[in-house]
Each structure stands twice: as structure tokens, then as C-alpha cells.
Amino acid sequence: MDKMLHLSVSPHTHCGRSTSSIMLDVIIALLPATIAGVVIFGLNALLVVAVCVAACVGFEYLFNLIAKKEQTIGDYSAIVTGLLLGLNLPATTPIWQCVIGALFAIVVVKCLFGGLGYNFVNPAITARVLMLVSFASVAAPAFPAGVDAAAGATPLVQLANGESFDLLTLLLGNHGGAVGETCAIALILGFLYLLARDVISWEIPVSFIGSVFVFSFLMEGDAMKALALTLSGGLLLGAIFMATDYVTSPTTPAGKLIFGLGCGLLTFLIRYFGSYPEGVSFAILIMNLVVPYIDKLTKHRIYGGKKA
Amino acid sequence: MAFFLNSIPVPLKKNTADKPSVRMTDVKTVMIPMLMHQGTPATPVVKMGDLVKVGTKIAQANGELSSPIYASVSGKVTKVCDYLTASGKYVPAIVITADGEMATEEGLTAPTVNSKDELLAAIRESGVVGLGGAGFPTHVKLNVDFENVETLIVNGTECEPYITSDNHVMNERAGDIEFALSAFKKHLGIKHIVIGVGNNKKTSIENMKELASRIEGAEVIALPSTYSHGSEEAIVFHATKKVLPQGKLPVDIGCVVCNVTTIAEIGKYLKTGMPFVERYVTVDGSCVKEPQCVIAPIGVSLEELFAFVGEFECDPERVVYGGPMMGITVPSLSAPVLKTTNSVLALSEKETKFPKETACIRCGRCTNNCPLGIAPAAIEKAYARKDVEELVALQVTACMECGSCAYLCPAHRPLVQTNKLAKALVKEANN
Known part of the structure; x- marks a missing residue:
């Protein structure tokens, strides 16, 4: 008898990319913002991020253990969720609140719905929104040492009050806010990395950020102020890293453009007419819910067939 | 959104493109299955102990959708055994023990061809079938009314990694291609011939352009050489600017597509009377130290x-x-070279290793890179529910199984396999 060979359906080769390599790329892309956050807000920022990451990975491990499911922490998605949650919180967030946020993100939003790929809203965003409405410490921004916190206002609030804000400060991030949201340069670096590695495409960040800029410009009639508004708050972090979450965003380029535009419009409406100063998280969360409908509307036309 | 004929960046690894092909003549035995084409298996006309030469008919076509088979070596018929085809069917196979002479059958002469019927009969007798891989009998494919079918498309794109057999045929057998196309033009009444060649094959393009200049109504187009631009869907679109409607054949929109090696082998038979007994096979893969395009006996x-x-x-x-994208694995190295075998690849564990499967993360790579715009991720979910209605709406039957989705899927989901199963489910439900 001849030696038997491996029989399999085609294709017999693979590009080499995996779920974990994609998650690793996202982690790498978030490193500049994480480092900037620690430099700007001090070691407390590192503690918040580290606790969120550790708690997210720990809860996923425990959930899989208790539910007798295959262990999934090796896909690194829990690390991404933890990082994003930490970067979306002020450096002053108490540790126990971070742990509750991680518990909600991983167990309630992700694992109870079936784990990675089955959650219909972004876990980090949803946890952040829960914390925002529950804990005053999360709603209040942290300020870097040396920055006058007496005014108690982030650039977004100051701009809304008609004050102007220095663009360089916005780019460097030396102002009040959440750990990972203030340094625009670090976030844009991460964006370029994700594009270069073909992890995300341009449609969602560009339509999201672009539409906020356009709406702000229409309201303010001042391009510099619109730009300052665009670089403020959680817009870049949300548009680049949270709205582009594969699981909770549309699949096709057309769908992504619609999704980004919707996020931009909602962010603008909440910022100008809502009771919260910032609307990025709410906007993404709301748009997450309509993804199945956007997907349905924006299917590809199939070669030689009707629109599916 | 018109969003089709995407290609994917699979490394093409055409290692053997610049080396001339080598003919293999020192062969110990050959095992020739009676089914190397689509249709009915051929009927053996030799028995154990018979002496045969290269070009001796060993099996005759059984009905119209079939093809005769000829001995590829000289020697003695020593065994008739069972052969399991890739589609899971047992057919007889004739084993010939070679005498090492490679003596050719006496009295082989070029066929007399003065009409369409005679040409089609000659093509049938040549034993040539669709040599690009499908194995559809060419005399049946070309038996159409060329009053309504304007264009013959010759496919020389060869976009799969490694494979260079069509490339070598275009470089080494341009005379045979020209001979066949001239005969087609004369007797079939074809008005327009388009030879599509992948733009990575510069010499082939020049060769084809030169012969096309001598045939009225023939032209050469260079196609993108990225994967999967060699598909029938792609070449029909590039050659005619028409989209092939689902469930239709190229003939329904006025064209016929033939692989370039098929044309060359028909040309050789028309010129010399030597039937189809050997073919260009690219021998490559990560385990092969010195890859080579070989002219091997069937x-x-x-x-x-x-x-x-x-x-x-x-x-x-x-x-x-x-x-590696669409090929069929063989159970053991005793498998024979078939009429349709344009390449044999020995792939290492490293090259074929797929990392662990995870849940679909909805990254959209399968859907956004499908050359036909199909949504494999959605099909996978519909198939899991056995939702035939949804599978029909997702047009799974259009899938040509090019493998682009599964090649790119970071979750390593068996998308091609699921599409195959989903197609079978839809077919079953329709019966």
C-alpha cells in the first residue's frame, strides 16, 4: 500500500493572517495612544489600562472555564477590549469601577451573546456608556499635572462655551479627557498603521470624522474651530478604533460609509443638542444596533445576477 | 454596486516559467483511467497481453459525450484495474508496462478535413477534451451554430500559482495553435478570435500576437495576471465586455471559451494524426527541489x-x-497524470498549514474580495440553518470555488467547503 496523503478541499494554501494576528495589530496600533496617555496623565493611567486589560482577560478565562467552553483568550480580543475600555476612561477612575466595566463588557456584552463574533454591540463602548451613566468619576474628565483643572473643562466644553483652543495642544493631547483620547498624533499614527497593515479600511474613520467636521463647520462657520472640535473629545479614538470593530460594523464599503456618516451625524446632534458634552460612544452604540439593516441594504451586486 | 472581478494578492510562484520544458520518455508503466473527461467512460478495446504502441487506440468513445483514449507508451497491456476518480466513481483503468522503445503506431496520418462535420469528427477522434482542467469534450463544445456565436475566446491566462503549462505551450507550440485556429476559422465559420493571455507572460503575448496577425479577425488581449482573472467569468468579460448571466453558458451570449493547450493539441492532431497521448505538466510545489514543466505521457x-x-x-x-487554490488532492503518489492534469504540486506541511479555526469575526474579507461579489460569510450562516430560500437569495450557485475567500479568511473557516455543500443543498431542494 502506498503512503496515504492528506486529502482536503481546496484551497491548499492560506495568506497566513489569523484572528489573533489581527487583534495583535490592533494592540500595536493602540500602543502610541497608550504610551501618550501614560506620559500625559501619569502612572494612574497605566494602572487603569492594566486593570481593564487584566480584568477583561481574566473574566473571559473564567467565563469559558465555568461555562465549559473552549478557551478563547488566545485570540487576544479580550486584550483589545480591555485596552479600549481603559483608554476610554479617565485616569482617575477607581479600580473597582474598572473591574465592573470589564465584567460588563466581557461577560454580559460579549460572552453571554456567544463570544467573539456574536456580540451585536461593541463591548468596550457599551461598558463605557454603562459606567458613564452610573459613575460620576467616569463622567468627569481627568487632567494632566500642570494643566489648570480649576475650570473643570475639556477642550470640547471650552469650545462649546465659545472659547478657542490651541490646535497644537489638541494634537499633543496635553489636556483633560480620557487616557487614550487626547493625543491626536498618537491616534492618527495608529490609524496609519492599521491602514498599512490592511486591518481596517478608510471608509468608517473618514466618513465618521469627516462628517463631524462638515457638520461642525456648518454650525460654526469657522474651519479652524470645526477642526478643533474634530480633534477634541473621543472622536478620533472612537472613529478609528471602536467604530471599525469588524463584528459590530457593516461589511461592504458602501455600508461602512453609511455607518460612518450615521455615527458622525449622531455625534454632532448629541454634542450640540444633547445633554452630554460628548456623543461619540452613544453614536457608535446606536449605529451598532442598525448594522444588520445597513448590511441588508448594501449587499454587493453579484456577477451575472440580480442584486441579492 | 458593481463590485466584481476583484483579484487577490496570492503569490504566483511561476518558478518554471523561464525553463524550457523537458520530455519524459523513460517510463516504466502507465495506468490510464477510462474516465478523464466529463461524460461517459470510454470503452476499452484492448485486452490483457495485447501489444500497443504510442498512439494505439486502447478505448473508444462511448456515445457523443465521451472521448477515445490512446496508449501513451509502447509496451504490453498487463492489467485492467479499478480506478477511483476524484468524484468518487470507480472506472476501469488500463495498465501498460512500457518496453522502453516509445515506438509509435504505424500509419498515423493527418485526418482529411473539408467540412465542419469532418473537423468535429477529427477533434473527437483526437482524444482532446478541455485541457484547462474541466475535461469537457471539445467536439461537443464546438458543435454550435457559429452564425449566432461570434467569438472564440482562447484562454491563456493561467492565473493559478505555480502552473506554467499553458505558458510553455504558447511559447513552444505556437505553430500547432495557429494550425488549429486556421482550421476552425475555415470550417466552423468563426468570425472573431480573441486570445487572452495573462500580462505576466510577455513571450507568450508576443508569440500569440504574431500568429494572430496571420489569422483574419484574430486578436490578442493581455489580462491582469492576478488571481482569479483566468476564470471563464473574467475572460468572457474582458474579451466581450459582456457579463455572463448566472446559469448561462458562454454560448448563450455569443462566445465559446477554449483553453489554449486544448487548441494546440487539436492542432497537432490535425497536422500529424498523432492523437493526444502526452501533455505539459508543471511539476512544482514547496517540496520539489528543482521544479520543471514536463511533457509527460498520460x-x-x-x-x-x-x-x-x-x-x-x-x-x-x-x-x-x-x-493550490482550486486543485484536487490525490490520495497517494500512485495516482496517474490525467488528460486534464496541467500541474502536479507537492506541498509541504508548512505551506498547507491552516491555523486554528475561530468564530467568524465579520471582517468582510471573503465578501469584499469575492471576484463575483458573493457573500461567503452570510452563506455559511444560512447553510448552518439549512435555509435554502436564503441560500438561493445569496446566489450561492454562482460560486466558482476559486478559493479566494478561504485563502483570506483570518478565522480559517472552511468557506469553499461550505459553499460546495450549500450548492448541493440547493440542488437537492430543487429536485
Whole structure:
């Protein structure tokens, strides 16, 4: 008898990319913002991020253990969720609140719905929104040492009050806010990395950020102020890293453009007419819910067939 | 959104493109299955102990959708055994022990061709079938009314990684291609011939342009050489600017597509009377130290063929007929070279290793890179529910199984396999 060979359906080769390599790329892309956050807000920022990451990975491990499911922490998605949650919180967030946020993100939003790929809203965003409405410490921004916190206002609030804000400060991030949201340069670096590695495409960040800029410009009639508004708050972090979450965003380029535009419009409406100063998280969360409908509307036309 | 004919960045690894092909003549035995084409198996006309020469008919076509088979070596018929085809069917196979002479059958003369019927009969007698891989009998494909069918498309795109057999045929057999196309033009009444060549094959393009200049109404187009631009869907679109409607054949929109090697082998028969007994086979893969495009007798075992080009660099994990994207794995190295075998690849464990499967993360790579715009991720979910209605709406039956989705899927989901199963489910439900 001849030696038997491996029989399999085609294709017999693979590009080499995996779920974990994609998650690793996202982690790498978030490193500049994480480092900037620690430099700007001090070691407390590192503690918040580290606790969120550790708690997210720990809860996923425990959930899989208790539910007798295959262990999934090796896909690194829990690390991404933890990082994003930490970067979306002020450096002053108490540790126990971070742990509750991680518990909600991983167990309630992700694992109870079936784990990675089955959650219909972004876990980090949803946890952040829960914390925002529950804990005053999360709603209040942290300020870097040396920055006058007496005014108690982030650039977004100051701009809304008609004050102007220095663009360089916005780019460097030396102002009040959440750990990972203030340094625009670090976030844009991460964006370029994700594009270069073909992890995300341009449609969602560009339509999201672009539409906020356009709406702000229409309201303010001042391009510099619109730009300052665009670089403020959680817009870049949300548009680049949270709205582009594969699981909770549309699949096709057309769908992504619609999704980004919707996020931009909602962010603008909440910022100008809502009771919260910032609307990025709410906007993404709301748009997450309509993804199945956007997907349905924006299917590809199939070669030689009707629109599916 | 018109969003089709995407290609994907699979490395093409055409290692053997610049080396001339080598003919393999020292063969011990050949095993020739009676079914190497689509249709009915051929009927053996030799028995154990018969002496045959290269070009001796050993099996005759059984009905119209069938093809005769000829001995590829000289020697003695020593066995008739069962052969399991890739589609899971047992057919007889004739084993010939070679005498090492490679003596050719006496009295082979070029067929007399003065009409369409005579040409089609000659093509049938040549034993040539669709040599790009499908194996559809060419005399049946060309038996159409060329009053309504304007264009013959000759496919020389060859976009799968590794494979260079069409490339070598275009470089080494331009005379045979020209002979066949001239005969087609004269007797079939074809008005327009488009030869599509992948733009990575510069010499082939020049050769084809030169012969096209001598045939009225013939032209050469250079196609993108990225994967999967060699598909019938792609070449029909590039050649005619028409989209092939689902469930239709090219003939329904006024064209016929033939692989370039098919044309060359028909040309050789029309010129010399020597039927189809050997073919260009690219022997490559990560386990092959010195890859080579070999002119191999039909029926030679892959073991002999791989030994002919040298030793393995490493133990093959999978051995494949055709390319790594769409090829068919063989159960063992005793498998023979078939009429449709344009390439045999010995792939290492490293090259064929798929990392662990995870849940679909909805990254959209499958859907956004499908050359036909199909949504494999959605099909997978619909198939899991056995939702035939949804599978029909997702047009799974259009899938040509090019493998682009599964190649790119970071979750390593078996998308091609699921599409195949989903197609079968839809077909079953329709019956």
C-alpha cells in the first residue's frame, strides 16, 4: 500500500493572517495612544489600562472555564477590549469601577451573546456608556499635572462655551479627557498603521470624522474651530478604533460609509443638542444596533445576477 | 454596486516559467483511467497481453459525450484495474508496462478535413477534451451554430500559482495553435478570435500576437495576471465586455471559451494524426527541489513524474492535481497524470498549514474580495440553518470555488467547503 496523503478541499494554501494576528495589530496600533496617555496623565493611567486589560482577560478565562467552553483568550480580543475600555476612561477612575466595566463588557456584552463574533454591540463602548451613566468619576474628565483643572473643562466644553483652543495642544493631547483620547498624533499614527497593515479600511474613520467636521463647520462657520472640535473629545479614538470593530460594523464599503456618516451625524446632534458634552460612544452604540439593516441594504451586486 | 472581478494578492510562484520544458520518455508503466473527461467512460478495446504502441487506440468513445483514449507508451497491456476518480466513481483503468522503445503506431496520418462535420469528427477522434482542467469534450463544445456565436475566446491566462503549462505551450507550440485556429476559422465559420493571455507572460503575448496577425479577425488581449482573472467569468468579460448571466453558458451570449493547450493539441492532431497521448505538466510545489514543466505521457504515476525532476526537498503533506487554490488532492503518489492534469504540486506541511479555526469575526474579507461579489460569510450562516430560500437569495450557485475567500479568511473557516455543500443543498431542494 502506498503512503496515504492528506486529502482536503481546496484551497491548499492560506495568506497566513489569523484572528489573533489581527487583534495583535490592533494592540500595536493602540500602543502610541497608550504610551501618550501614560506620559500625559501619569502612572494612574497605566494602572487603569492594566486593570481593564487584566480584568477583561481574566473574566473571559473564567467565563469559558465555568461555562465549559473552549478557551478563547488566545485570540487576544479580550486584550483589545480591555485596552479600549481603559483608554476610554479617565485616569482617575477607581479600580473597582474598572473591574465592573470589564465584567460588563466581557461577560454580559460579549460572552453571554456567544463570544467573539456574536456580540451585536461593541463591548468596550457599551461598558463605557454603562459606567458613564452610573459613575460620576467616569463622567468627569481627568487632567494632566500642570494643566489648570480649576475650570473643570475639556477642550470640547471650552469650545462649546465659545472659547478657542490651541490646535497644537489638541494634537499633543496635553489636556483633560480620557487616557487614550487626547493625543491626536498618537491616534492618527495608529490609524496609519492599521491602514498599512490592511486591518481596517478608510471608509468608517473618514466618513465618521469627516462628517463631524462638515457638520461642525456648518454650525460654526469657522474651519479652524470645526477642526478643533474634530480633534477634541473621543472622536478620533472612537472613529478609528471602536467604530471599525469588524463584528459590530457593516461589511461592504458602501455600508461602512453609511455607518460612518450615521455615527458622525449622531455625534454632532448629541454634542450640540444633547445633554452630554460628548456623543461619540452613544453614536457608535446606536449605529451598532442598525448594522444588520445597513448590511441588508448594501449587499454587493453579484456577477451575472440580480442584486441579492 | 458593481463590485466584481476583484483579484487577490496570492503569490504566483511561476518558478518554471523561464525553463524550457523537458520530455519524459523513460517510463516504466502507465495506468490510464477510462474516465478523464466529463461524460461517459470510454470503452476499452484492448485486452490483457495485447501489444500497443504510442498512439494505439486502447478505448473508444462511448456515445457523443465521451472521448477515445490512446496508449501513451509502447509496451504490453498487463492489467485492467479499478480506478477511483476524484468524484468518487470507480472506472476501469488500463495498465501498460512500457518496453522502453516509445515506438509509435504505424500509419498515423493527418485526418482529411473539408467540412465542419469532418473537423468535429477529427477533434473527437483526437482524444482532446478541455485541457484547462474541466475535461469537457471539445467536439461537443464546438458543435454550435457559429452564425449566432461570434467569438472564440482562447484562454491563456493561467492565473493559478505555480502552473506554467499553458505558458510553455504558447511559447513552444505556437505553430500547432495557429494550425488549429486556421482550421476552425475555415470550417466552423468563426468570425472573431480573441486570445487572452495573462500580462505576466510577455513571450507568450508576443508569440500569440504574431500568429494572430496571420489569422483574419484574430486578436490578442493581455489580462491582469492576478488571481482569479483566468476564470471563464473574467475572460468572457474582458474579451466581450459582456457579463455572463448566472446559469448561462458562454454560448448563450455569443462566445465559446477554449483553453489554449486544448487548441494546440487539436492542432497537432490535425497536422500529424498523432492523437493526444502526452501533455505539459508543471511539476512544482514547496517540496520539489528543482521544479520543471514536463511533457509527460498520460497515465504515468506521480511517483515516477516527481522522481523524474529529482528528489523531494521535504516530505509532501498534500499532493495536488492543478493549482493550490482550486486543485484536487490525490490520495497517494500512485495516482496517474490525467488528460486534464496541467500541474502536479507537492506541498509541504508548512505551506498547507491552516491555523486554528475561530468564530467568524465579520471582517468582510471573503465578501469584499469575492471576484463575483458573493457573500461567503452570510452563506455559511444560512447553510448552518439549512435555509435554502436564503441560500438561493445569496446566489450561492454562482460560486466558482476559486478559493479566494478561504485563502483570506483570518478565522480559517472552511468557506469553499461550505459553499460546495450549500450548492448541493440547493440542488437537492430543487429536485
